[in-house]
Amino acid sequence: MKVCIFLDGLDEYKGDHELIANFFHETTKSAPNIKICVLSWPLLGFGGIVAGLPCLRFQDLSFQDIKFYVNENLSKHREFRQLLENEPIQATLLVKDIVNRANGVFLWVRLVVKSLREGLGNYDHLAxxxxxxxxxxxxxxxxxxxxxxLAHKIYKPHAYRIFQIVRAAKKQGTIIRHKEGEYGPLTTIALSFAAEETTSIYGNPLIRNLDPAYIKERCERIEGVLKTWCAGLLKVQTPYNTMHKHWKRRVQCLHRTARDYLESPQVVLL
Known part of the structure; x- marks a missing residue:
């Protein structure tokens, strides 16, 4: 039997990276019929072990894709098309600069392009x-x-409150289990009520079904809040075949690195 194993995110392993990398290496040496393909951020613990083995750097392969993404998203903005017409050399150099700095990280490019589009909306010059x-x-x-x-200071207390709710929901999910699996994910409608500082069951004891239009309004508002108050670090995911079911949309961190940042000791959540 010949076996090929694909491992993604080896850098997320909580143990000794050098030890686990050496384990995979020794496994393939002792079992020629086993091949292992590993994906990881570059870490010092892997360096000496994988030296000389077949290797691909993602940033070398994604250069053209990132270039296309930057051109495509900036060119959709009327102001950038105008800049391309008036100052084609400088505008092209700006795109090239973004791609070279990206180092293969699509998420970084996405956040940078978002900032530049905001600048274009303010009629920024190329400089x-x-x-x-x-x-x-x-x-x-x-x-x-x-x-x-960069978020306005009046929004920050609200943002920190939402971050705490998201963290608490995740912690709850690791403790409480249903028969079908883990505790249900945090939805936009649940977050919209949890984030309300004035929410109280005492003043309105009547239990009733919520009007669909009311649910839609609340969900759309909290989605807008996540973009402004929370600086885009949280996103809303719409599960397959639930496009029009606003109450089933899930609140998640923008990326694993965003989750790690919000949970890191140096981030003080008030």
Whole structure:
């Protein structure tokens, strides 16, 4: 029998990275019929073990895709099309600069393009867009901190409250189990009520079904809040075949790295 194993996110392993990398390496050496393909962020613990083995760097393969993404999303904006017409060389160099800085990280590119599109909406010149790019951190955690710092100060207490609710919901999910599996995910309608500072069952003891239009309104509002108050660090996922069922949309972190950032010791959630 010949076996091929694919492992994604080996960097998320909580134990000794060098030990587990060495285990996989020794396994393939002792069993020629077993091949293992591992995907991971570059870590020092893997360096000496994988040296000389077949290897691909994702950023070398995704360059053209990222370039296409940046061009496609910026070119959709009327102001950038105007800049391309008036200053084609400088506008092209800006796109090239973004792609070169991305280092293969699509999420970083997505956040940067979002910032630049906001600048285009403010009628920024190319020099202003370049300044925006230059001030954005090169690493995701620093970029999250920077992005959250840009949120208006009056929104921050509300954002921290939502972050705490999302964290509590996740913790609850690891403790409470249903027969079918884990505790249900946090939905937009649940978050809309949980995030209300004035929510109380004492003033309105009447239990009734919620009007679908009312549910839709609440869900759309909380989705907008996540984009503004929470600086885009949380997102709404719509499960398959539930496009029009607003109450089934789930609230999640933008990315695993965003989750790790919000749960890290250096982030103080009030």
């Amino acid at each position: 202003d867009l370049q300044d925006r790019l230059d001030e954005l951190p090169r690493y995701l955690e620093q970029l999250y901190e920077h992005t959250l710092g």
